[in-house]
Amino acid sequence: MTTFTERLNSALKQSGMSQHQLAEKVKISQPAIQKLLSGKSNTSRKIVEIANALNVDLLWLTKGIGKAKLTKNSANATMLGAIDEWDSKTPLDEDEVEVPFYKDVRLSAGNGFADDIEDYNGYKLRLSRSTMRKYGIDKDCAVCLTVYGDSMEPVFRDGSTVGINQADTNIRDGKIYAINHDGLLRIKILERLPGNQVKIRSYNSDYDDETVSLDDITILGRVWWQSSILD
Structure with a gap:
C-alpha cells in the first residue's frame, strides 16, 4: 500500500x-x-x-482506500434558493420531512462516548424528501445525532450533526457507520476482515486503526448526511 x-x-x-x-x-x-x-x-x-x-x-x-478518482474540473455547487425561517409550528412543505434529532445523545469521534440512543428528547430536524428519496433513505429509518470528539476530523468536526440510515447496517468497506462498541456510541470508517473481524478507522491520523470482532459491535446504521458550522 x-x-x-x-x-x-x-x-x-x-x-x-x-x-x-x-x-x-x-x-x-x-x-x-x-x-x-x-x-x-x-x-x-x-x-x-x-x-x-x-x-x-x-x-x-x-x-489509501478506494480510487483516486481524478476527473476534469467542473462546477461543484448548485444554487438551491433562499433560506426560510421556521419553527415547530411551521407547516411542512411538500419536499420536507421531519426526522428525530437525538440532540443530547452524542456519537463519539474520539475514543468512545457512553450513552443510550433510545433517550429521545422530542427534537426533530427537517430534511429534503427528494434528497432522501434520491439516496434511498426511508424517513422512518432516519435519525440525526451529534458527533463528539476529533478522531474523524477534518471531515466530521466536533459538534457536527449527522444523519444515520438505520436500515443500512451491512458493512461496505470504506463507508462510515454509527456503531455501539461495548456500550460506546461511535462514528467510524469500517472495513471487513477475514475471520469475522472488522477494522475500525478514523480520518485523523493521530488515532490508530483498531481491529475487533464483528460480534463486539452493533451497527446502528450508515452515516449518509452531515451538517456542521465552519470556523
Whole structure:
C-alpha cells in the first residue's frame, strides 16, 4: 500500500500544479505543503481543501482506500434558493420531512462516548424528501445525532450533526457507520476482515486503526448526511 506522502506527491504531479500554486489555492504556506510532500508531516487542518484542490478522493488521499478518482474540473455547487425561517409550528412543505434529532445523545469521534440512543428528547430536524428519496433513505429509518470528539476530523468536526440510515447496517468497506462498541456510541470508517473481524478507522491520523470482532459491535446504521458550522 502506498503512503500518504506518496499519494500526495502523485496527486500533485497529476494536477500539474506547483507546491506554491497548491499552497495559494488552499491558503496555507508553501513550507507547510513541502512538509507534507517530504513526509515530515502526515496531516493538515487543510486536508479537505487539499484533496479538493487536487481533485482526488479524500479517503484515498488520507487512508489509501478506494480510487483516486481524478476527473476534469467542473462546477461543484448548485444554487438551491433562499433560506426560510421556521419553527415547530411551521407547516411542512411538500419536499420536507421531519426526522428525530437525538440532540443530547452524542456519537463519539474520539475514543468512545457512553450513552443510550433510545433517550429521545422530542427534537426533530427537517430534511429534503427528494434528497432522501434520491439516496434511498426511508424517513422512518432516519435519525440525526451529534458527533463528539476529533478522531474523524477534518471531515466530521466536533459538534457536527449527522444523519444515520438505520436500515443500512451491512458493512461496505470504506463507508462510515454509527456503531455501539461495548456500550460506546461511535462514528467510524469500517472495513471487513477475514475471520469475522472488522477494522475500525478514523480520518485523523493521530488515532490508530483498531481491529475487533464483528460480534463486539452493533451497527446502528450508515452515516449518509452531515451538517456542521465552519470556523
